Amino acid sequence: MADTEAFDFVCAELEARTSLDRLAARGTVRIALKQAGLDSRSATPEQLAVVVEKLLTAELTNRGILDAVSLCAQVAQKVRRLQGSASPETPDAVFRRLGG
Amino acid sequence: MLDALLLLSTLAFIAAGAVVGVRLLALARRTRQLTDFIIGFMLFDLSAIAYPLILWAGVGGLPLERARWVGIAGSLAATIGWTGVYVFTVRVFRPRIAWARALAAGGIALLVYGFVAGAGFTLRASDEAALRSTANPVYWLQTAAILAYGWTALEGLRCFLQARRRLALGLADPLVVNRFLLWAWIGVFALICIAPSFVIGLRGGDYLHHTGARLATALGGFAFAIATQLAFLPPAAYRRWVNGGAPARA
Numbered sequence: 001m002a003d004t005e006a007f008d009f010v011c012a013e014l015e016a017r018t019s020l021d022r023l024a025a026r027g028t029v030r031i032a033l034k035q036a037g038l039d040s041r042s043a044t045p046e047q048l049a050v051v052v053e054k055l056l057t058a059e060l061t062n063r064g065i066l067d068a069v070s071l072c073a074q075v076a077q078k079v080r081r082l083q084g085s086a087s088p089e090t091p092d093a094v095f096r097r098l099g100g
Numbered sequence: 101m102l103d104a105l106l107l108l109s110t111l112a113f114i115a116a117g118a119v120v121g122v123r124l125l126a127l128a129r130r131t132r133q134l135t136d137f138i139i140g141f142m143l144f145d146l147s148a149i150a151y152p153l154i155l156w157a158g159v160g161g162l163p164l165e166r167a168r169w170v171g172i173a174g175s176l177a178a179t180i181g182w183t184g185v186y187v188f189t190v191r192v193f194r195p196r197i198a199w200a201r202a203l204a205a206g207g208i209a210l211l212v213y214g215f216v217a218g219a220g221f222t223l224r225a226s227d228e229a230a231l232r233s234t235a236n237p238v239y240w241l242q243t244a245a246i247l248a249y250g251w252t253a254l255e256g257l258r259c260f261l262q263a264r265r266r267l268a269l270g271l272a273d274p275l276v277v278n279r280f281l282l283w284a285w286i287g288v289f290a291l292i293c294i295a296p297s298f299v300i301g302l303r304g305g306d307y308l309h310h311t312g313a314r315l316a317t318a319l320g321g322f323a324f325a326i327a328t329q330l331a332f333l334p335p336a337a338y339r340r341w342v343n344g345g346a347p348a349r350a
Binding site: 035036037038047050051054055089091092094095096097098099100 | 123124127131133135136139192193195259261262263264265266269270271272273275276279280283331332333334
């Protein structure tokens with residue numbers, strides 16, 4: 001399964017706007033996603049935006065990225081504007097539906 | 101006392117599975133989702149068809165010839181229901197994951213073998229004692245069921261732990277998070293119902309009259325019924341409690 005468009009977008013933004021290379025950018029976002037109990041293959045733009053705002057800031061600061069708060073706010077704003085692609089049905093979606 | 105407890109537990113198990121199964125089948129009719137159909141059918145089939153038939157064949161005092169056929173019908177219904185547990189688990193929790201597909205395929209193959217070989221053995225058995233002999237390949241059916249419930253319980257627990265992290269960020273619904281936990285418990289309670297009898301039977305004991313096995317089945321059955329009800333047909337008060345007093349969302 002491929003990573004979602006939103007995940008790729010956030011990684012590309014980090015790669016372009018920080019000193020992190022592609023591998024480091026993707027690894028950092030994956031760590032933040034894991035802390036949130038999310039997966040790069042199913043995370044939606046809205047979920048990514050929340051993770052960027054609430055968890056990625058600390059991860060970037062730990063890696064010596066300056067002004068991580070402002071950067072993350074901008075990236076979160078941009079990723080929210082993405083259209084969520086039709087991702088496969090998640091366990092959350094199934095279990096929400098089964099509750100009626 | 102134990103007899104009464106077992107009877108009540110059996111009725112609760114059958115009623116909860118049947119009611120929730122029918123509700124989920126009605127949901128599947130509306131949503132046209134195969135996953136919804138699988139879980140609804142599986143719950144209904146295992147609780148309202150397979151379990152009563154297996155019980156009837158084992159303790160119903162039927163003549164041997166009739167007990168054979170009722171037992172085979174119960175095993176067939178159980179095979180279909182437990183196949184549903186594997187298919188639901190792989191579709192919902194591990195779609196497109198090769199090892200999960202292989203595990204599900206292996207489990208289903210074991211179920212089919214257990215049913216076919218067990219049916220052949222049952223037809224050839226000369227008396228009731230032979231039917232319950234450890235040589236009866238129907239034990240493979242229970243082995244596959246134990247594997248299925250164990251796996252689905254672990255997947256439910258994994259999803260619960262992940263969803264709890266999302267909940268802290270406001271990215272999950274408390275009821276859905278709770279439903280993952282209940283699903284894990286449903287798997288555990290089903291194991292409690294099956295595993296003790298299975299182990300005692302494998303060791304050559306009379307699991308139908310073993311106090312410990314009967315008690316485990318009774319308590320497991322009650323707990324299964326309650327967890328199933330709370331997961332898929334939760335009362336408003338339970339929804340409010342899970343939501344911390346806020347109005348229910350799902």
